Amino acid sequence: MKIHPMWHEYPTLAPELSSALTLIEKQITTNNTPVAEAILEMINGGGKLLRPAYCLLFSRFQDTDREKMIALAAAIETLHTATLIHDDIIDKSPTRRNQVTIQKQFGPDTAVYAGDYLFVVCFKLLAHYASSLRSIQQDSGSMEKILKGELDQMATRYQTDITIDDYLKQVSGKTGQLFALSCFVGAYESGSSTNFAKTAEKIGMDIGIAFQLLDDILDYTSSGDTLGKPVCEDVRSGVYSAPLILAMQRDRQAFLPLLAKKEQITDAEMDKLRELVIQHEGVKQAYAMARQHTDQAIAGLKKLPAGSARDDLIRLTGSLLMRKA
């Protein structure tokens, strides 16, 4: 299975990520051929595979059954893909990873069931490969927080008085939680102590928050072609992220007329908004926050037992601040 070229710099990890994708592919056994193909296309569509990568890296502090860890990493990527498919319905996204989304190609109906189906595949993989009810409990608790994060975000759509604390709370609940879960599962299921797994979880939270901040920054600094999806779709659908929130702290009035257009905002007005955000140092401040969370994660990683697992984790986490897409 083809994986993102970035993983060639991590030669132990690359074949395991590829095996995880192959395993997911094997699980997709619906007779509904168009849906199966759409799901597979999405899974093989060049996603970054960061969550399974962190799961696998955190499992390398122990000498453990690799097949099991690959299956759990696959479960995590499946969960992530399920949430993306449903997010695309909510955001009415036409493209993701430079591909037409399932909701656009087959309609929201199919996308609802395709996402549900992947949730169940994730659940099935966890049930078959997790070592205890304890870790399934942890998974379900994290998944609950992720969904509550989504629902909270939905409740604050188009609220121009959203604060950076609200944003951080939502981001912790969503992206942060899934990265935290990935790191926890990798550590815990490979046989590390609960204490070590809790440390991994905490580090994962910082990595996830930094990752989401960068994602939200790229929405203001990249082109749609580079991102593989339209830029600033979030603003149009009323989801205001760190760069905009931080810029508005400098001059709220400058933004209100544009935001009042809600989903009717034109492309030209959106360009204007992006410029304003940069002018008011929204991107700069958000980047400082991303750096702070990355530094905190790396400080945590440096305290872990020395070895190639720790080295790869530090290198990967540092490189995420540099990404362009």
Added chain:
Amino acid sequence: MKIHPMWHEYPTLAPELSSALTLIEKQITTNNTPVAEAILEMINGGGKLLRPAYCLLFSRFQDTDREKMIALAAAIETLHTATLIHDDIIDKSPTRRNQVTIQKQFGPDTAVYAGDYLFVVCFKLLAHYASSLRSIQQDSGSMEKILKGELDQMATRYQTDITIDDYLKQVSGKTGQLFALSCFVGAYESGSSTNFAKTAEKIGMDIGIAFQLLDDILDYTSSGDTLGKPVCEDVRSGVYSAPLILAMQRDRQAFLPLLAKKEQITDAEMDKLRELVIQHEGVKQAYAMARQHTDQAIAGLKKLPAGSARDDLIRLTGSLLMRKA
């Protein structure tokens, strides 16, 4: 918590069903107040609670922790409610149980996450109350079959050459599987043998198929007010059920012009279609099938150990053939 009046005839069961609803209510802790209220309204909206009832009845062959069994029954009702919320998106249903659906009241977006949230609550309850990974594996396997049933059904929409075997396969995968799971979980988690649990599962499958046949029959014989939802919505959205399929076996040509209208079929044409189905004995034949599956289930139940659990199971299963809504 208020439950359907039918349960007053089952005095041991009624308070446990009520406790299951209370437990679900406690799990709904999202800050998104409109969504929380919509979910609670749906859960307290007078659903029949048949699936948790079968779970609880099958657990009564053993002297077991009632709190645990109530929680597992709650998990099953939560899963059922999640699938209903997502089904309503697909079918664009305006009402269910005489209430406005979540998708109609808050839009499909909210309904996607509300359903996802309930899937996770179900998962969480299972993870905390199931006694082993084995039963979680069974649950995830059943859930997978249910989703595959949905996807299969979707792939055969508007196909006028659908056979009764196709229908039965879909119904086994969907309703059949969830009833089978309810019975299995009740038996297995209460400490009955795997053999007994497998028997319960098989009986549950027949009960579920009979239940779905009756549901589909009522679509042709009831008024929308009695059903709490519009009649024959399934036909409009291209899902052809037993009465129609069996009637078409008698005279295919009579139906094709009406079905060719697809979602544009008028209310008057729908009335005509319902009459034709009854004239061609579609309802009569479907009822005979429902009776056959019920008889098979009751024959299985009669072989179980004598006692009040068996008596209640037989009485409940027989009564379902008589229902009017």
